[in-house]
Amino acid sequence: MAERITPRSESYSDWYVDIVLQAQLADYSPVKGSMVIRPRGYALWEHIQRGLDGMFKETGHTNAYFPLLIPESFLKKEAEHVEGFAPELAVVTHGGGEELDEPLVIRPTSETIIWSMYKKWIQSYRDLPLLINQWANVLRWEKRTRLFLRTTEFLWQEGHTAHETEQEAREETLRMLEVYRTFAEEYMALPVLTGIKSESEKFAGAVATYAIEALMQDNKALQAGTSHFLGQNFAKAFDVQFQSRESTLEHVWATSWGVSTRLIGAVIMAHSDDKGLVLPPRLAPTEVVLVPIFRNKNKDQVVGAARGLFDELRTQFRIEIDDDENNSPGWKFAEWEMRGVPVRVEMGPRDIENGQVTLARRDTGEKEAVPTEQAAARIRALLDEIQRDLFERARVFREENTHHPATYEEFKALYNDGPGGFAVVPWDGDAATEAKVKEDTKATIRVLPFGNEEDAAGKTCIVSGKPAKHMAVFAKSY
RNA sequence: CGGGAUGUAGCCUAGUGGCUAAGGCGCCUGCUUUGGGAGCAGGAGAUCGCCGGUUCGAGUCCGGCCAUCCCGACCA
Incomplete structure (x- = not known):
């Protein structure tokens, strides 16, 4: 203790690590990419849990627990889902000293195991909606890790809901995004942008992904929470059908949504200074x-x-x-x-x-x-x-770090030599354009704000010069 | 998976091939102190990352391995 904290001006990432270690929030564990959350850090998580859990209950959800181990074949049932997660999976091949008939994956997320169970539990519209949340650990094999922000194992909550109609599921997706926005702003004192993700940034297996995005003190964006409209993708993959009010057989509509211990990293990076941690009172374990x-x-x-x-x-x-x-x-x-x-x-x-x-x-x-x-x-x-x-x-x-560059040259300067931050610019909606921006600047589309299509009307894409479809918010991100 | 760096006490660091591996911080005991990171005295704490090689002799030189951190490609 009583050691120097690297000033932010010298090295932002050293500053962050110094605060996490010296404030005793977490420590490195013997396994690369995993960490121990120490009592002062875990107390923060408990406060986050308490606040969010109350909000989940108020919106009609109940908690349950699904298992850590998932049959490998389950992951493969939804094509995009498995493709998205395959590189990050840890697989258990042996148990009790013997090779297993079927390998088990350690959950990277629980859609598949949960939908395999929902198939058993849902027969009629009377069983819907089904609104379940779980607090759990998940594992994603990460090549590059950072305390709280990206670790191989992390704690999170994942809500998984099943609905009768598309509209109801879409409403649920946005309702939970709003819960996250409220929590971030009111508890964490963290202003966030909300909106939809571009195709390239959306969750593997989702029809649409919505997110809350915050700007850190080093002008990089941090995705702080996501809410997904899953359509009928998982219902079809796991054959979850229900008998409707009209006695027809329909596939269930689904959502999932989650926030993780990354929120602790967000709150550290948003408010702290060169003297150490600064916590918002509502989240501080000790006020x-x-x-x-x-x-x-x-x-x-x-x-x-x-x-x-x-x-x-x-x-x-x-x-x-x-x-x-x-x-x-x-x-x-x-x-x-x-x-x-x-x-x-x-x-x-x-x-x-x-x-x-x-x-x-x-x-x-x-x-x-x-x-x-x-x-x-x-x-x-x-x-x-x-x-x-x-x-x-x-x-x-x-606000001070949200820019509206008029030309692509200005845009590139913002990220290549400039201060970074958010840039709000017209975009033609083409994934190739998005990829070019990433290659030129490393900035990606963080979010397409609600109502952005109207704002884009009549404008031309800053990169291609084609008619713009969206006003996109770009930033370099964690 | 590429590039860079580093492994010496809990932490940080010193250590020309040569005696018993040195210092600071922290820790323990006692005394003294306390309005912005106090002082004195004593004490505990090390297979110098691991394996092998060169040498009369290796923390130091050579080879291999391992680990961690930082920077890039992929991600809550």
């Missing part, structure tokens, strides 16, 4: 830390008073007290700042004499003195302010 400042001669008095305040505050806040005798106040300040605790309460002899405490906010470093009896009310207000300000700062950052 407040109380640091008594004492000398030997007044230790009992100061710590006693601090403990009294602590007992009062703990009924309202997620709070810790640091009355360790060996570390100096300055050391503690720096340490708790590195851990990202939003509000610090300092209580020393001078404060006690004046009947006050000193409050310091993590995001700006500002300190203020407030009468002790008003501390709780002021802390509550401060936490709200910090939550709002973090979001607002991130939103302004995104």
Whole structure:
């Protein structure tokens, strides 16, 4: 601990790794590409789970658990799906010391095992909709890994729903995208763009993929969550039919949607600074830390008073007290700042004499003195302010880094020598055009915003000069 | 899978082929301290990534292997 964090200006990726390791969110494990999520990191995940799970329940979903191991043949039933995931699969070939008759894949996602079960559970329209979510780990063999952002094994939630009609499934897809947007903005203080993915970026096996996309401080985009309209692809692959209200036999309409521990990486990269982690209060495992400042001669008095305040505050806040005798106040300040605790309460002899405490906010470093009896009310207000300000700062950052280049030359300059960020430009809808942009600049279409077709009317593609079909948002991405 | 870098105590680093592998941080014990990363004294902690070779002698030279990180092609 107490080690230097590489400044962002020197190396953004070193800065990120330093924060994850030093704030004790995660550590490298013995297996390449996999990581240990330490208690401080897992607490963040628990908060994410709690918030999202509540929203899933409110929208009618229930949790279940499906197995880790999937027969290899299941993956092969949906052609695009298997093609998309084949390079990332880990396969179990032996069990109990013997070679298995059929290899088992470790789930990269659970559509196939779930739809094999839905076939058993769905016979009639009365069985629909079926709205199930699971919290689980999944495995995708990654060649290039980064703590939280891309690891071989990661934790996520995957919702899998079955519906009577196409319209109902499409509504569900957008409803859950909206849940993700709300969660990102209100809990994570992370402004996100929503929209549909281009063909080349969509999920293997989906008819349409929607996503929330956020902009990180290094001006690269991060896909923070996806929601897929699966059409009848999996219902047909697994022969899931139901008897309709008109007594006809129909294939079921499906969605799936997920967010992962990548969200932890997003929240780190969006808000933190060169002193360490900065967490939005609603997500912070510890909202407040109380640091008594004492000398030997007044230790009992100061710590006693601090403990009294602590007992009062703990009924309202997620709070810790640091009355360790060996570390100096300055050391503690720096340490708790590195851990990202939003509000610090300092209580020393001078404060006690004046009947006050000193409050310091993590995001700006500002300190203020407030009468002790008003501390709780002021802390509550401060936490709200910090939550709002973090979001607002991130939103302004995104606005300032969203560009509208008029020519392809300007566009290329933006990514090749320029600052990067989002670029909103007319696009002809051709995958070849998209591929050319990627080759020239490494930027890809992050999202086609809702309503973009109308905005594109009458415009010409920035690359090909052909009539534009979409207004596309490009960025380099993680 | 290509390119680059690095493996010496928990972490960071020093170490001309030659004596018992050195220092800082951290850790443990005690004392002293505490309003922005304190001080003193003592202490524990190392098959120098692994295997082989050269040599009277290898942390150091040679070969192979392994691992990790960083940069590129593929991805929540």
